[in-house]
Amino acid sequence: MDAQLIAFTGVAAGMVAMPGADFTVVVRNALVSRRAGVACALGVAGGLLLHTALAVAGVAAVLTAVPALFRTLQLLGGAYVLYLGARTLRRLRAAVSGARESDEAASGARPLRQGFVTNALNPKAPITFLSLLPQFVPAGSPALPRTLLLALIVVVLALVWFPAVALLVDRLGRWLRRPRAARTVEAVTGSALTILGAVLLTESLRA
Structure with a gap:
């Protein structure tokens, strides 16, 4: 493995x-x-795979060239994150979990979708990769194979990191799911998502 x-x-x-x-x-x-x-976690990795694919293909350059499209994606991403935060806080206030929601969570369909959409609707990600990947392509080397390798590294790191986070949280779940701890974590994650969504929306509206 070379230094770059x-x-x-x-x-x-x-x-x-x-x-x-x-x-x-x-x-x-x-x-x-x-x-x-x-x-x-797999949904988040799927979103990163989409972003790296866009960066490799050069499609992300369109977001830079068309400010209106970039701003629209910012608004959608911010609104979705804000929705997740508000939904978490609303569930905390209600202090009840419906059978239908539990069934969907158990199926994995909703969490997978949430992870993918949360990452995929971040328009800054493909632009970040578009600006970052070329910095690590040696002069004179074929660009496509190298950028594909770099993109693969990003996706592999995501496939390691986010499932590891999920497993660690589950490992600590016996403590984290205690009523008081669970309410605290729900409040923190719900507030964090709400603040992040509000920041994204504010940034896009000010742009």
């Missing part, structure tokens, strides 16, 4: 592990069940 590849792996690991909406939504689902947490 090692450096990129370190930078990408930091980007993937950085706390944000992805991390919060994985923790939130992992508190429901291990299956829900891992499904959500």
